[in-house]
Amino acid sequence: MHEITLVTGLFEIINREVAARGIESISKVRLMVGELAAVEPMTLAACFEVVAEGTVASGAQLEIETVHLTGRCRGCASGFRIVGFRFQCPDCGGGDVELSGGRELYLESLEAICKGDHNEATAA
Numbered sequence: 342m343h344e345i346t347l348v349t350g351l352f353e354i355i356n357r358e359v360a361a362r363g364i365e366s367i368s369k370v371r372l373m374v375g376e377l378a379a380v381e382p383m384t385l386a387a388c389f390e391v392v393a394e395g396t397v398a399s400g401a402q403l404e405i406e407t408v409h410l411t412g413r414c415r416g417c418a419s420g421f422r423i424v425g426f427r428f429q430c431p432d433c434g435g436g437d438v439e440l441s442g443g444r445e446l447y448l449e450s451l452e453a454i455c456k457g458d459h460n461e462a463t464a465a
């Protein structure tokens with residue numbers, strides 16, 4: 342299963358943040374997931390819940406933001422959103438399109454409570 346690997350990787354980043362910032366508990370985790378990252382949000386959320394169990398992120402809300410597939414035309418340098426996997430430039434009709442977005446998967450932000458101050462902190 343692809344998602345569990347992603348969640349494990351995500352927790353390596355989260356744990357680094359926890360250690361670096363003295364995070365006591367995490368209330369929300371926001372992820373940016375590209376349309377091409379081939380991630381099933383429901384599965385990802387379920388895996389997250391399992392891995393988060395017993396950690397500072399236990400019970401945290403997982404927000405998954407979809408990054409749309411975008412391309413850039415090599416002919417006219419126009420940037421556009423790709424719908425239905427049509428890799429064709431809407432401006433000049435060219436088919437030489439390079440992918441500029443939609444494959445990413447990264448931690449956008451964390452909402453957490455740090456030791457000492459009990460203010461909400463946002464970490465990238």
Ligand SMILES: [Zn+2]
Binds near residue numbers: 416417419430433434
């Ligand atoms: Zn073009």
